[in-house]
Amino acid sequence: MAYSEKVIDHYENPRNVGSFGKDDGDVGTGLVGAPACGDVMKLQIKVKDGVIQDAKFKTFGCGSAIASSSLITEMVKGKSLEDAGKIKNLEIAQELSLPPVKIHCSVLAEDAIKAAIEDYKKKHASEAA
Amino acid sequence: MKEKPKLPIYMDYQATTPMDPGVFAAMTPYFMEKFGNPHSSGHKFGWEAESACDLAREQVAELIGATEKEIVFTSGATESNNLALKGIAKFYGDKKNHIITIVTEHKCVLDTCRHLEREGMNITYLPVQKNGLIDLAELEKAITDKTVIISVMAVNNEIGVIQPLKEIGALCRKYGVFFHTDAAQAFGKIPLDVEAMNIDLMSISGHKIYGPKGIGALYVRRKPRIRIIPMINGGGQERGFRSGTLPTPLVVGLGEAARIAKLEMEKDYNHVKTLSERLYNGIMESAKDVFLNGDKEQRYPGNLNLSFAYIEGESMIMAIKDLAVSSGSACTSSSLEPSYVLRSIGVGEELAHTSIRFGIGRFTTEEEIDYAIKLVTGSIDKLREMSPLWEMVQEGIDIEKIEWAAH
Numbered sequence: 242m243a244y245s246e247k248v249i250d251h252y253e254n255p256r257n258v259g260s261f262g263k264d265d266g267d268v269g270t271g272l273v274g275a276p277a278c279g280d281v282m283k284l285q286i287k288v289k290d291g292v293i294q295d296a297k298f299k300t301f302g303c304g305s306a307i308a309s310s311s312l313i314t315e316m317v318k319g320k321s322l323e324d325a326g327k328i329k330n331l332e333i334a335q336e337l338s339l340p341p342v343k344i345h346c347s348v349l350a351e352d353a354i355k356a357a358i359e360d361y362k363k364k365h366a367s368e369a370a
Numbered sequence: 371m372k373e374k375p376k377l378p379i380y381m382d383y384q385a386t387t388p389m390d391p392g393v394f395a396a397m398t399p400y401f402m403e404k405f406g407n408p409h410s411s412g413h414k415f416g417w418e419a420e421s422a423c424d425l426a427r428e429q430v431a432e433l434i435g436a437t438e439k440e441i442v443f444t445s446g447a448t449e450s451n452n453l454a455l456k457g458i459a460k461f462y463g464d465k466k467n468h469i470i471t472i473v474t475e476h477k478c479v480l481d482t483c484r485h486l487e488r489e490g491m492n493i494t495y496l497p498v499q500k501n502g503l504i505d506l507a508e509l510e511k512a513i514t515d516k517t518v519i520i521s522v523m524a525v526n527n528e529i530g531v532i533q534p535l536k537e538i539g540a541l542c543r544k545y546g547v548f549f550h551t552d553a554a555q556a557f558g559k560i561p562l563d564v565e566a567m568n569i570d571l572m573s574i575s576g577h578k579i580y581g582p583k584g585i586g587a588l589y590v591r592r593k594p595r596i597r598i599i600p601m602i603n604g605g606g607q608e609r610g611f612r613s614g615t616l617p618t619p620l621v622v623g624l625g626e627a628a629r630i631a632k633l634e635m636e637k638d639y640n641h642v643k644t645l646s647e648r649l650y651n652g653i654m655e656s657a658k659d660v661f662l663n664g665d666k667e668q669r670y671p672g673n674l675n676l677s678f679a680y681i682e683g684e685s686m687i688m689a690i691k692d693l694a695v696s697s698g699s700a701c702t703s704s705s706l707e708p709s710y711v712l713r714s715i716g717v718g719e720e721l722a723h724t725s726i727r728f729g730i731g732r733f734t735t736e737e738e739i740d741y742a743i744k745l746v747t748g749s750i751d752k753l754r755e756m757s758p759l760w761e762m763v764q765e766g767i768d769i770e771k772i773e774w775a776a777h
Contacts, residue, residue, distance in 0.1 A: 249688075252685070252688055255756065258755070258756050260761065272758065273775070274774070274775075275774030275775060276719070276720035276723070276759060276769060276774065277718070277719035277720050277723075277774065278719075278774075279682055279683075279699060279708065279719075279720075279723040280682065281758050281759055281774075282758070283758035283761075299756055299757060299758040299761055300756060300757070300758065301680060301681070301682050301757045301758055301759045301760075302682045302685065303682055303683075303684035303685055303688075303699070304684055304685055304688045306682070306685075307685055307756065
């Protein structure tokens with residue numbers, strides 16, 4: 242499969258690979274996908290005052306799954322939780338020029354950021370209430 | 371110091387092989403100066419083409435212990451498989467309407483069987499054991515008085531296991547059932563003998579043995595005579611089994627490829643086996659959680675199918691892009707389904723997604739293998755560093771026990 246240059250670039254030089262302590266109070270973790278389906282994405286955000294300071298990922302998946310996760314870590318940095326939650330998979334798919342058969346990789350990235358935000362909010366549910 | 375090999379390195383010998391220069395040289399006169407129609411019986415142009423095709427027929431026959439009159443040239447193994455199964459079903463189907471095949475056959479056998487099922491034949495798709503080999507007792511149990519033919523491949527294209535042809539042939543003879551084998555991955559690579567193995571029909575491909583694409587053959591036993599209904603009607607060439615003018619250059623190419631394969635079989639085999647072991651050992655020594663798919667002993671060594679746990683196959687292919695290999699991962703197929711062959715030998719879906727097939731052949735060199743080992747082992751570390759599954763396993767989490775949301 243011929244990938245766009247952007248996919249190749251993110252695949253060969255992935256941004257923000259790594260992990261934060263998942264029990265840390267300022268960290269939200271999203272783990273989506275399934276090994277049996279061939280892709281698992283772990284996306285973590287570090288949040289301060291409702292704004293995402295940093296993001297890291299680890300992905301088991303094809304080149305476009307890795308590129309999608311790498312790209313979304315860049316997109317969410319500096320965004321408020323609310324804005325980050327509004328990111329649509331189509332933005333990722335378009336930015337990376339994903340072929341139709343790989344669109345689900347971008348969906349997974351959207352799911353991952355939503356899951357990470359939810360995890361963070363759950364940790365801080367008592368504060369908000 | 372060893373030279374760096376020319377990149378990318380071809381390691382997809384199951385898909386196709388580069389043509390042997392000797393094969394190409396043998397073919398070239400038949401494109402231009404010796405252009406005659408081998409079926410023109412009234413002049414020299416026809417005769418020289420005809421005698422070239424006759425020689426090729428002998429060369430193919432010799433490799434499998436057959437006679438030249440039993441070789442029917444086709445466009446390739448796909449056509450041969452179609453002709454064998456449809457041809458038998460059409461001729462004998464009224465009286466005996468049951469076919470037995472196995473779940474790990476090539477798509478062209480399985481799809482042909484599906485087609486015949488729609489036309490009223492009964493098909494048994496026999497499962498294989500975890501090592502990829504059939505259980506002969508199960509095969510025997512599946513035979514009924516309606517069984518007309520058993521079709522079991524010789525060497526599997528994805529995992530390289532060799533089915534017990536001689537034993538299957540003996541069973542077929544015992545029950546009076548025809549035996550067809552798709553030998554696309556075996557012909558010219560391992561010894562095959564239609565007499566010793568009781569094979570009645572055998573599909574052969576040219577481009578898997580350093581010959582040209584677009585040519586293959588079907589061996590059809592003459593004693594006792596096997597009847598098949600042709601799929602292509604016309605001038606009655608190939609004893610009426612396959613009409614159409616023979617493509618002389620391709621036929622000559624297949625013949626020459628068969629001749630070289632017979633001459634070089636032992637040397638080729640030892641070369642491939644040495645390099646295959648070198649690659650396997652080189653990877654296994656420096657990486658853990660890598661698994662060989664298919665039986666360890668009953669295999670053609672030129673096919674090394676490995677699963678790299680926690681690394682998705684397509685991302686591995688991208689990481690080792692200097693190596694032209696193929697994967698059983700869903701992401702490399704248009705269907706997004708992982709390999710049905712790996713699934714049917716009990717490889718879990720998650721491991722099926724991580725498989726890579728390394729193909730080794732006549733032109734693979736030691737330098738290429740050493741380069742491949744370095745590249746693969748380096749990529750394993752890099753990709754596992756990026757894998758959340760690897761991280762979880764290192765933390766002692768059992769990923770089998772997690773309830774993943776299928777998507």
